Amino acid sequence: MKILTVVGARPQFIKAAVVSHELRKKHTEILVHTGQHFDHNMSGQFFEELNIPDPDYNLGISGGSHAEMTGKMMVEIEKVLLKEKPEWLLLYGDTNSTLAAALAAVKLHTPICHVEAGTRTHSKTNPEEINRICTDHVSTLLLASTQSGMDEMKKEGLSERGYLVGDPMYDAFIQYSGKKDVRELKMETLEGITVKVPDEFYYLTCHREENTEDDKCLREIFTAMDRLDAPVVYPVHPRNKQRAIRMRKERGFRNLILVEPVGYLESICLVNHAKKIVTDSGGLQREAFFAGKKCVTILDFVIWPETMVGKRNVLSAPKAEEILSKLAQGQKIDKNYNPFGDAQASKKIVEMLEEKI
Numbered sequence: 001m002k003i004l005t006v007v008g009a010r011p012q013f014i015k016a017a018v019v020s021h022e023l024r025k026k027h028t029e030i031l032v033h034t035g036q037h038f039d040h041n042m043s044g045q046f047f048e049e050l051n052i053p054d055p056d057y058n059l060g061i062s063g064g065s066h067a068e069m070t071g072k073m074m075v076e077i078e079k080v081l082l083k084e085k086p087e088w089l090l091l092y093g094d095t096n097s098t099l100a101a102a103l104a105a106v107k108l109h110t111p112i113c114h115v116e117a118g119t120r121t122h123s124k125t126n127p128e129e130i131n132r133i134c135t136d137h138v139s140t141l142l143l144a145s146t147q148s149g150m151d152e153m154k155k156e157g158l159s160e161r162g163y164l165v166g167d168p169m170y171d172a173f174i175q176y177s178g179k180k181d182v183r184e185l186k187m188e189t190l191e192g193i194t195v196k197v198p199d200e201f202y203y204l205t206c207h208r209e210e211n212t213e214d215d216k217c218l219r220e221i222f223t224a225m226d227r228l229d230a231p232v233v234y235p236v237h238p239r240n241k242q243r244a245i246r247m248r249k250e251r252g253f254r255n256l257i258l259v260e261p262v263g264y265l266e267s268i269c270l271v272n273h274a275k276k277i278v279t280d281s282g283g284l285q286r287e288a289f290f291a292g293k294k295c296v297t298i299l300d301f302v303i304w305p306e307t308m309v310g311k312r313n314v315l316s317a318p319k320a321e322e323i324l325s326k327l328a329q330g331q332k333i334d335k336n337y338n339p340f341g342d343a344q345a346s347k348k349i350v351e352m353l354e355e356k357i
């Protein structure tokens with residue numbers, strides 16, 4: 001089979017890493033990188049560390065409005081699809097790259113396989129929600145990571161095309177955990193200094209549009225982090241960099257260690273060793289769950305309901321007091337509860353593509 005995969009953002013590189021290795025054992029994969037994430041520490045580093053084959057096409061499209069980015073991507077992806085004529089288009093998650101590729105392919109009658117299908121936030125303000133819904137509705141094969149994805153697809157009449165395969169993020173977490181020694185980790189601060197990871201620390205990631213539109217949310221989040229009983233490691237997403245540097249100058253927030261984005265192996269090492277996690281990332285919420293770490297998610301919608309069981313992951317508004325009180329709550333872990341599959345999702349994804357060709 002000839003499969004064309006389109007990726008563009010950090011979480012997609014991680015999923016593609018595990019699936020591509022499986023796919024390329026028997027099939028031909030053409031890899032297209034839209035360029036949505038382009039900084040070395042948001043893109044190239046992942047390809048190197050995770051040994052992802054170099055993209056066959058790099059479209060170099062990033063920035064601009066949602067419509068601008070999606071439109072430009074559609075035009076270029078259509079050209080690649082017409083040239084390569086793949087049997088399947090393989091897509092991950094919910095980014096503008098996912099949506100653009102889906103819309104370009106469906107008009108060319110290229111069958112689409114969507115991994116992470118059925119994920120829903122039911123939020124009107126979450127920009128990725130429309131990408132998920134549209135991609136699912138034009139896809140031929142809908143592969144859900146969890147049962148809640150299957151349930152959501154049922155509500156939308158998509159069950160006939162839906163299959164539960166497990167979460168490739170869990171495959172990656174299992175395959176790559178332990179590849180780095182936390183005592184050896186070195187991170188570069190935004191001030192350009194190389195630092196080691198403290199013995200005890202919290203891990204913060206924050207990058208979503210909802211939390212980065214103005215200073216207010218980040219100021220509340222930083223205020224909470226500043227009051228914690230151990231330093232907080234925060235790899236700052238490029239979207240937040242200037243604001244974080246300015247806020248540090250204005251207010252100090254000395255309990256925060258502001259570092260450049262870290263590689264995936266470093267990130268899951270931080271997850272595995274942190275006291276607790278504070279995040280607005282869909283990936284981090286699941287990784288906290290995989291590692292058994294208490295997680296507070298600064299969003300007003302649930303994206304992975306499975307992680308919320310036993311208060312292992314709780315939502316908080318971007319308000320300092322609420323974040324701190326939610327972080328202080330305990331969690332209940334049931335070791336037999338494993339809703340993200342058996343770390344064989346990548347194999348199952350390839351098997352489904354073979355079966356449904």
Ligand code: UDP
Pocket residue numbers: 010011014205207235236260261262263264265267268280281282283284287
């Ligand atoms: N991650 C990383 N380096 C960082 C921060 C996060 O490798 O500096 C990883 C993290 O471990 C997770 C993924 O990036 O696997 C999550 O991506 P992101 O938060 O960008 O997207 P989302 O999951 O919200 O779609």
